[in-house]
Amino acid sequence: MTLRHEAFLEQVKERGEYNSLPEAERAARVVLALLGAHLVGEVRARLAARLPEDFALILLNPLQSAEPLTAERFVRATAAWIEGATHQTAAWDVSAVLSTVADAAEDDLLKQILLQLPAGYDLLFGRPQPT
Template structure:
């Protein structure tokens, strides 16, 4: 089931403790643009189908990434794209957005997403996997 835009942004806003929905939207756009560069094929399409249309389009037309970013570099890249962000605030942004995405996806899809990402992203999604 596709999340409504308001519901998606409300979840991100609450988790990120943002003052406004606009701040939550900015974080969501950057994180999803970076995430989209790491996902391919059916997995990316299935995840996009769960997101509000404007965020689905961002996921499907991502920023290009020359190589998969480690979780640490993903957070750093997020900080670079959000004006005034630090690595600490960017980690918060990434967690707020990706945990909302994880809630929208079922366990099977989340497992497929994690298989396409470097080790350690399970923590960014707020879903630590047993090692």
């Protein structure tokens, strides 16, 4: 089931405690563009199918990444793309967006997403995995 654009942004806004939907949208666009660079094939396509169309397109046409970023470097890259962001605010942005993405993906798809990512992303998605 695909989330509507407004519903997706409202969830991100609430979780990120943003003052406005444009703030939530900016965070969502950056985080999904970075995430898209780390996912491939059917997993990326299945996740895109669960997102609002404009966010699905961002996920499917990602920023290029030369190598998979660790969870820590993913947060730093987010900070670099969001004007005025600090490491702390970027961690908040990533968590707000990825926990909303985790809700949009069912558990089976989320497991497959986490298999494509370096260790530590489970925490960014707000879904700590047993070690």
